[in-house]
Amino acid sequence: MSQAADATPAAAPRSVIEARDLCLTFATNDGPVHALSDVDLTIRQGDFVSFIGPSGCGKTTFLRVIADLERPTSGTITVNGMTPEEARRARAYGYVFQAAALYPWRTIAGNIRLPIEIMGFSKPEQEKRIDRVLRLVELDGFGKKYPWQLSGGMQQRASIARALAFDADLLLMDEPFGALDEIVRDHLNEQLLKLWRTTGKTIGFVTHSIPEAVYLSTRIVVMSPRPGRIVDVIESPLPLERPLDIRESPEFLAVAHRVREGLRAGHSYD
């Protein structure tokens, strides 16, 4: 696989996201909340990076900063060498939220068409892309259905297809499978890994599930709250080819153990 070749040091993949001393403080009625504190992180092309930590650790905030949905208070961050705002205008990323947020008045195909319609792609090009991404998330044949006719897992796949439709190299996913049951979740994790390997995209993935983070990622960023900061960055020793039963292997359990240790060390129970 070409991914394996890219991963060798000789290929030296370029960095997609570089954050230096990133801080973000929200002013609230109860005083300032330090959502991000001195975050340093580099995400390289083709990485699958998971952000894991308890609520309030700033994992979602960090993703939103990358997406230019929040502005950092201090520090610098670049996305593809640009500011987040420039990157957003250059359609550098697709964003997947916890809820599928499909428009009930549009069919599945219509929902996927929405961003590429806004971006001004031609009609035939739109059709081509809709067909392609529907196949990519294994929803071919469901284009004419309305969202309420699909299960939650299928809806979330449609929202991933929507994020893939305009060829952004970067996919930002904020607990995309958090609201689904575990069986559906396993299946979607498998599908997502396959999709990542075939498309070669860079993925930033927020989760609070340790098995999910370890199973999916090439790197795991462990975060802790008050103030939101990075406590550990783990390079996964697992091979790129990952059947579901890899989760029983000693390597997998070792990584999971280290993530758990990181979470325990960083978590202040006050």
Place this chain on the structure above:
Amino acid sequence: MSWTRSLLPILTVVAAIVAVWYLSAVALNMPWERDQAARAGTEVAFLDRVAGTLAQDRPVLPAPHQVVAEIWKTTAEQKITSKRSLVYHGWITLSATLLGFVFGTALGMLLAVGIVHSRAMDLSIMPWVIASQTIPILALAPMIIVVLNAVGLKGLIPKALISTYLSFFPVVVGMVKGLRSPDRIQLDLMRTWSASGTQTFWKLRWPASTPYLFASLKIAAAASLVGAIVGEMPTGAVAGLGARLLAGSYYGQTIQIWAALFAAAALAAALVALIGLAGRVTLTRMGFGR
């Protein structure tokens, strides 16, 4: 099956209302019958007196069959161009209602769009919109008629404006809620695609507000009819259902009043049903249906 099941309760309620109505008519019209008998110095049998209460010319409360007969007489048995025709008066009121409804809906939508997109408008216009509805329309209508008459506007437009005044309000309130109904995630998504304000409006806010719009339009249509009827009262009771109501009360023609009331109620029910149907068809075609 489902028809008969839903029809039975409705018919039961209607039957109960009719029964109560007849009993009330007998009770309320009885004193006059008693007076008449006493004045004539004759003794009238109870059953004849009861029959009399249901056949008076100017009863306190007309019996249902009298109202039905009056409606029949003034619709089916009159040319619709005749001033005695309820259809003629109904159309006068309906035309003002529809014009006012269109004005009110347009005004309501414009205000809602402004309020949702401009914080200044939200803060400055919204309180006035609400205050406008606290003024009794009965107090305001004659002044609107008089002022517009002074500048040469009479007939349809002043009545339609009173309808507008009543009908824009539910549209503003419903549309503001509807245009604000997209949640944070949907707005964030639009931002990640760098959608313009116009795109966000036409592709997200506008379609999302459609169910709210149709709910508001039903209320607006009924309010608009009330506005048109109220607007017909100070014009000297020339034409329209409002005029029939007023003329009826001048001359003690209670049967005429009730007939006009029922005509107005039927008109309102038809309008609301029509909008309900349009709403269902539109929403189903948009894919909201479930």
